[in-house]
Amino acid sequence: MENQSVVNLELVDLCLAYGLVLLSIALARLKRIGQEGQMLWASLRMVLQLLAVGYLLHFVFAVKSPLPVIAILMIMAAFSLQVMGGRIRRKMPHFYQVVGTSMFIGCGGVTFLFCSLVVHYSPWYDPRYLIPLAGMIIGNSMNGASLAAERLGSEMRERRDEIEAALCLGASGRQASESAVRNAFRAALMPTVNTMAAMGIVSLPGMMTGQILSGTEPMLAVRYQIAIMCAITGAVAITAFLILLQGYRHYFSKAHQFEIE
Amino acid sequence: MKSRQQTNQVTVRLEKVELVRPRREGGETAILREVSFTARNGEITALIGPSGGGKSSLVRLINRLAEPTSGNIQVEGRDIVELDPLQLRRTVALVPQKPFLFEGTVLDNLQRPFVYRQQPLPGAESEEVRHALALARLEQAMLHRDARSLSGGEQQRVSLARALITGPRVLLLDEPTSALDRRNADALAATFQEICRSQQLTVILVTHDLRLAGRIADYLIYLEAGRILEEGRGEELLNRPKTVELRRFLAEPSDEEV
Numbered sequence: 001m002e003n004q005s006v007v008n009l010e011l012v013d014l015c016l017a018y019g020l021v022l023l024s025i026a027l028a029r030l031k032r033i034g035q036e037g038q039m040l041w042a043s044l045r046m047v048l049q050l051l052a053v054g055y056l057l058h059f060v061f062a063v064k065s066p067l068p069v070i071a072i073l074m075i076m077a078a079f080s081l082q083v084m085g086g087r088i089r090r091k092m093p094h095f096y097q098v099v100g101t102s103m104f105i106g107c108g109g110v111t112f113l114f115c116s117l118v119v120h121y122s123p124w125y126d127p128r129y130l131i132p133l134a135g136m137i138i139g140n141s142m143n144g145a146s147l148a149a150e151r152l153g154s155e156m157r158e159r160r161d162e163i164e165a166a167l168c169l170g171a172s173g174r175q176a177s178e179s180a181v182r183n184a185f186r187a188a189l190m191p192t193v194n195t196m197a198a199m200g201i202v203s204l205p206g207m208m209t210g211q212i213l214s215g216t217e218p219m220l221a222v223r224y225q226i227a228i229m230c231a232i233t234g235a236v237a238i239t240a241f242l243i244l245l246q247g248y249r250h251y252f253s254k255a256h257q258f259e260i261e
Numbered sequence: 262m263k264s265r266q267q268t269n270q271v272t273v274r275l276e277k278v279e280l281v282r283p284r285r286e287g288g289e290t291a292i293l294r295e296v297s298f299t300a301r302n303g304e305i306t307a308l309i310g311p312s313g314g315g316k317s318s319l320v321r322l323i324n325r326l327a328e329p330t331s332g333n334i335q336v337e338g339r340d341i342v343e344l345d346p347l348q349l350r351r352t353v354a355l356v357p358q359k360p361f362l363f364e365g366t367v368l369d370n371l372q373r374p375f376v377y378r379q380q381p382l383p384g385a386e387s388e389e390v391r392h393a394l395a396l397a398r399l400e401q402a403m404l405h406r407d408a409r410s411l412s413g414g415e416q417q418r419v420s421l422a423r424a425l426i427t428g429p430r431v432l433l434l435d436e437p438t439s440a441l442d443r444r445n446a447d448a449l450a451a452t453f454q455e456i457c458r459s460q461q462l463t464v465i466l467v468t469h470d471l472r473l474a475g476r477i478a479d480y481l482i483y484l485e486a487g488r489i490l491e492e493g494r495g496e497e498l499l500n501r502p503k504t505v506e507l508r509r510f511l512a513e514p515s516d517e518e519v
Contacts, residue, residue, distance in 0.1 A: 165361035167326060169423065170351045171377040255325055255346040 006214050018043070057131070066125035073111075073134050077103060080142040088146060092153045093250040098243055099145055106239030107134070107141050114231040136207065136228055137235045140192065144236035148188035148243045155180035156251050156260060163258050173252030181244045188240035192233050199229065272463040273300040273323060273353075273431055278332030280318055280487070292318045293329070293487045300480070302430070305457050305464040307478035309471065311510060315487040316467040317358075320433040323465065324353040336431060351378075354429035358436040360420030362408040367399075367419050370408050374427045389426055396460070397422035398452050414445035418452070425456070431463045432456070438473060446470075450477050471511065475499050483507045 021043045029036050063069060081100055085091070092098065111134045115121070121129050156163070159180050166176035199205060207228060211221035253259055280293040293315045300306040308316045321327045323334060325346050334341050341349055351374070362370050371390055372382045383389040385404050394401060397418045403411075408419055417437060424432065434453065438446035454477045457464045468474050474481060475495060482492040483506070490504045502508045 161357075161359065161361045162363070164326065165357070165363075166373070166377070168324065168350055168355045168357070169374045169377055170347050170427070172347060175377050253328070255328070257326055257328065257346075 018047075057127075060127045060131065063127055066123075069125045069127045069130055072127075072131060073138075076135060077107065077138055080138055084142060084146045084149070088150050088153075090153055090157075092149055092156075092247055095149065098246045098250070099149055102239050102242035102246065103138070103141060103145055106145075106242055107138050107235050110231055110235040110238060111137050114227070118227055118231070132207075133228065133231075137231055140232040141235045141239045143191060144188045144240045145243055147191070148184050148240035149247065151184035151187040152180065152244060152247050155183050156248075160258070160260065167256060167258060171256075173249065173256045173258070176256075176258070177248045177251065181248050184244055185240055188243075189237060192236045196229055196233065199225075205229075270302055271299045272302045272337050273465065274335040275299075275323075276333045276335075278319075278322065278334060279330045280315070280322065280327075281330040291487055293322075296332070296484075296487070296489055298482055298489065298492065300431075300463050300465050302463045303458060303461045304479040305454065305466055305477055306480045306482065307466045307468060307474040308482050308484055309468060309474050309510075310484040312469055314484045316469075316484055317435050319484070320355065320435055320465060320467055323431070323433055324350050324355050326355070347377075351427050352429055353431040353433060354424035354427075355433040355435065356417070356420050356424050356437050358439055360416045362411075362416055362419060365408060366405050367408050367411075368404040370419055370423050371404075371426055373423065378427075383426075393422040393426040396425050396452075396456050398448075414441050414449065417441065417449060421449075421452070425460075429462070431465070434464065434466045436467055436469070439468070439470065446473065447476075453477060471499065483510070485510070 021039075025036050025039050025043075028039055060069070060072060081096065081103065084099065085096060088095070111130070114137070115130060115133060116124055119129060119133070124130070156177065159177075163176045163180070167173075205225050208221045208225040211224060212218055216224075251259060276297050278293055278296040279291070281289045281291050284290050296315075296319065298306070308319060310316060318327070322329050323336070323341075325341055336344070336349065336353060344352075363373060368385055368390070371393060375382050385401075390404070391401070394404070399415070399418050399422055403415070403419075408416070411419065417440075421437075432453075437453070438449050441449065450473055453464060453466070456462060466474070466478060478495050480492070481495055481498045483490050483498070483502075483504075485506050491498060491502065491507050498507075499511065502511055
């Protein structure tokens with residue numbers, strides 16, 4: 001990754017760019033949509049949060065021991081869990097336990113394999129690689145995980161008659177919830193599959209664009225993008241699979257009784 | 262009918278069964294209070310009473326779709342909590358008010374219990390399928406029709422055949438005719454009676470339809486607000502009600518007769 005061709009952005013350049021946000025706010029004001037305050041606040045938050053992250057990463061990248069890096073990853077994961085918890089209204093039973101362990105195994109496992117076997121760099125905890133890669137994997141898995149959890153809950157509620165009919169015919173909880181689980185898994189995978197299919201044509205992925213802008217050879221950037229897409233797909237699938245594998249059980253008692261509010 | 266009482270065996274016995282549910286706004290609601298009764302094989306025992314009296318909740322306890330708060334339920338002499346619940350539900354079959362048929366043909370539906378047991382599926386010509394169809398009074402030609410395209414009465418018969426195909430000993434019927442018109446309801450009721458006699462099944466029928474209960478039930482139990490208020494042989498109970506509640510219930514026109 002050579003940096004020689006990167007054009008530096010000065011403060012003046014950033015101010016010019018921020019002018020576009022001010023223009024948007026002016027347009028919003030013209031149409032009296034009443035969101036100008038929110039827009040201003042959001043744009044300021046964006047600037048402040050990114051600057052804070054920049055400074056943080058600046059220090060983190062200098063870290064030479066694995067523990068602080070892992071701690072940062074844990075905080076990222078906990079934050080994503082909290083965001084999901086806030087977004088899903090009717091949570092499945094034991095939501096945080098189920099989703100938390102699934103993300104830990106799914107994202108953690110894939111990140112570890114990806115960093116150690118695919119992008120082999122050393123040391124393995126080098127935050128310059130580990131943090132952005134894990135961030136992309138966690139961020140994408142979060143969407144798959146919340147889709148799986150949310151869909152499982154709604155399928156279970158809607159298929160109540162079907163599930164009880166199956167139980168009456170001697171089905172186990174696993175057998176009775178088979179179609180609910182199948183649909184939830186499909187819903188969780190769909191966005192990732194669609195993204196893969198549209199990649200390069202509909203959108204140029206952010207990571208690849210960023211690498212190209214910072215001077216990476218396009219073919220190398222493409223290889224990185226392919227690799228990370230594969231990792232994301234794997235992480236989403238494993239996380240969603242584990243959520244469903246644990247999740248459906250919490251809807252049934254030991255005696256295979258369907259328990260839903 | 263009296264002689265039957267001595268020869269037939271008790272196959273379902275409930276002792277002091279209570280069901281209490283926590284209320285959302287705090288406190289508890291008693292769904293069933295100290296319910297005790299016995300049901301014998303070769304007989305239809307009907308649970309009658311106004312809706313919301315706990316009848317449907319009660320039958321769900323017998324095949325362990327739900328757990329009572331206290332009390333004891335025995336099927337063929339054994340406490341149901343000692344049995345494997347999946348095995349119990351094959352011995353104690355339940356036909357719900359609204360039949361749920363799975364996507365696919367009638368045959369697919371009849372094969373479901375075998376899918377769950379991971380047993381070889383009986384074909385259209387098999388003894389199991391023929392027997393179940395005959396019991397539910399369904400034509401062989403119906404096997405390959407889309408189950409969900411059938412009429413309400415036919416769907417209820419498929420649901421019945423599917424419940425019978427694994428040879429249960431007890432049949433729980435939860436308002437099985439309430440969604441049907443009178444002609445279909447009467448025909449289905451006659452089928453229940455035949456099956457009960459020919460297979461020596463213990464049938465427990467939940468209904469608020471007195472006409473149906475009076476016609477086919479051997480023994481009647483009147484349940485109101487979670488309590489058994491009165492019970493007795495069919496005709497006797499309906500002709501000489503002892504409690505004010507049952508008298509009042511008998512005087513009300515039932516939905517079916519409107």
